[in-house]
Amino acid sequence: MNDQSITVRGKDRYKSGVMEYKRMGYWEPSYQPKDTDVIALFRVTPQDGVDPTEACAAVAGESSTATWTVVWTDRLTAAEKYRAKCYRVEPVPSSPGSYFAYIAYDLDLFEAGSIANLTASIIGNVFGFKPLKALRLEDMRLPVAYVKTFQGPATGIVVERERLDKFGRPLLGATVKPKLGLSGRNYGRVVYEALKGGLDFTKDDENINSQPFMHWRERFLYCMEAVNKAQAATGEMKGTYLNVTAATMEDMYERAEFAKQLGSCIVMIDLVIGYTAIQSMAKWARKNDMILHLHRAGHSTYTRQRSHGVSFRVIAKWMRLAGVDHIHAGTVVGKLEGDPNTTRGYYDICREDFNPMRLEHGVFFDQPWASLNKMMPVASGGIHAGQMHQLLDLLGEDVVLQFGGGTIGHPRGIAAGATANRVALEAMILARNEGRDYVHEGPEILARAAQSCTPLREALEVWKDVTFNYESTDTPDFVPTVTAAV
Amino acid sequence: MMQTAQVDANQVAPVDTIDLRREFEDVEIAPVLEQLDRELVGLAPVKTRIREIASLLLMERIRQKMGLTTTFPTLHMSFTGNPGTGKTTVALRMAGILHRLGFVRRGHVISVTRDDLVGQYIGHTAPKTKEVLKKAMGGVLFIDEAYYLYRPENERDYGQEAIEILLQIMESQREDLVVILAGYADRMEKFFSSNPGFRSRIAHHIDFPDYSEGELLTIAELMLEGQNYRFTPEARAAFEKYISVRRTQPLFSNARSIRNALDRVRLRQANRLVSRLDRVLTSNDVMSIEAADVLASRVFRNAEQ
């Protein structure tokens, strides 16, 4: 790669006409990023014949100040400061034709506390830029100075646990199934059975809003009857994520207010409502003592393919800034996409106060979170009680395990399914804390717990052979080696 | 894996034979005994007693495995001797030995005196004593100058309350902690006579003799070596003299007095060096303690008076 700056300086720089991006100041290999810079790492795949350095400089240019030609009005600004600077380009390991471009952006390029503004720059126009075959935003380093301009999770893991009085184990949830078609009355039945049986939460699905078969008020009223009844039956705090996703902000606020009025401790939104709406709901949630659950509906359209789009780890970072409390972050063992190491990276972004660079987890930068609350990752999709030891090992303790089919599909009913999951979980935590090698002894621990719990025995029997072993499409580019990464 | 290591000897079916060497090597007490040898100069009778106790406990462990005993042995001890004779250090190593042999679960030492156990007013002592006992659980409770707990001249003394709690725990929670009572031999003897409950609960007495002058000199040289200092031959002779004088003076506390003396000697050496600024120092200058550094001690002046 070029390692010399070839930026044109002096009066030639602003001569009218077209100039290569790398000569306009968007390629500065000796630039040392400042502590306050936002840094983005892109995976750039140039069109055939396009110089990689020029392609990467173009990404820096198009995501900051540049346009296709030199404009004299640059001279009315502190243009050098505002230019994003690509300072490092390197080939992607075992992926010919693709390059990692490290690009630094001055903090003044962004509006404080606005994901919409941040993303309008970083992923605004540039993804359609013709000289590129494909472009992917792999990771971002958000400086403390910028992190501190965001509210962060409305509630956070610690306060959520305090409010629910649930400590020391993953929380258990289930998405009400079938996703579509149940009436409010029938829907509430599923919620009641699941919560009474031992789950902590039930959840609306992402596309349950307000449809002809069940208008939202019906759902809210019956669900809260179910929650309160289950709470009285067990003496334990319960909740159901009432999805307030709607067509307009006004509708969403109305639904959220109703949920609050009914005494719900949590509401839910979908990623598809957009970053601004998410930030608005996060502010509302903080103001109203509400936990805010985010379903990442739609993300796979741009997160899944390794060559083009935005990595989910970046979405996770944006959502932690935006201020949601729960975020679906993958299960590893379930039915949806998720490589173990990559998923581990997402979970760390949700839960740690500081993420060290860890290439084998796809984490490219040290990321301080500056005491922003922690976000509870949610594992949902195709998981069941028989995997409890693996789930605990892979996902840890601060996570919501959502067993939808794994609760409702139980042969003896929803409550039995819920009990099976809860018993499996508690038995596994007990064994882990006792110092047992629960990962290897997992099946044995479950079998032992099942001796005094018929529902668990039945669950283990029904789903004993269910696994989803498909190759992941989004794995880290760097494999762990014996020597330290430089 | 952790499970098998933690399996209690009592739960396994008794065995008929035991490979003694393997058993000895498995518990890894040899390194602790070697450490004790390195750390403490002399003290031959103490070291012999420790080895005896370690052997006894190793056999106790084997007897448990063979099903020849089912009761948990009493392990409380008394360490008697003058200050600075290595009681605290030995307590630390003893805790290590007990831990490796499986007679205490954690192997830490909580070192306390009367003030840590006995309160100032009614209702203050029991919580204080219990607090200390809770911290010591799984390890060794080392009570220095234990006889101060008992003050017969004051019949309302709160020390009695601490004694009662201690006695109860020493009996009922033998598996949870080992108590070592330490202090001067004569006062400890009196304490035991007035508190026979303690005597009956103490399984091992170890007496710590005073160090000989030669041993004290060796200790001094080891301490200096550890800090990269050394005596010149004249200073060594001066320090020998220092030891013989200091021993006869009040408040002599063996190794502790030596440590304190060396601290002052280093101070005087530094002062001597700094008093002549215009010269180049060699590392030899910086390391050497000279006779003058020793002889300036108050100890000699007091002796002359």
Next chain:
Amino acid sequence: MRVTQGCFSFLPDLTDEQITAQVQYCLDKGWAVNIEFTDDPHPRNTYWEMWGLPMFDLRDAAGIMRELADCRKIYGDRYIRISGFDSSHGWESLRISFIVNRPQHEPGFRLDRQETVGRNLRYATHAYATERPEGERYSS
């Protein structure tokens, strides 16, 4: 009914040996261990009575098990829970909490519904036990 608060309520009541192992887990993590009791098991009753102060800096569970035994001697007819508190930055809260003692008979809760505007209901969870004065709720 069985109040299912805490980490292990769906398992058979823990034996003292099992409780010891959990307490030791807390101590090995460097957490302070707290014993609390109550005769009002309402799910929002956050502040149970403390059995002394949280126990900091302990190495071995035996001391805590002794405290638990003492607590049971006096409040054995009530709910007792043990919790582990982590004071490290960014958490500064409980890391685990589990019930170690419960009344022989748990009468449970009644759900009171108050009809309000439209189809709305206001709910209140009422612990039957609290119908009797504090201290007399579970001993017959």
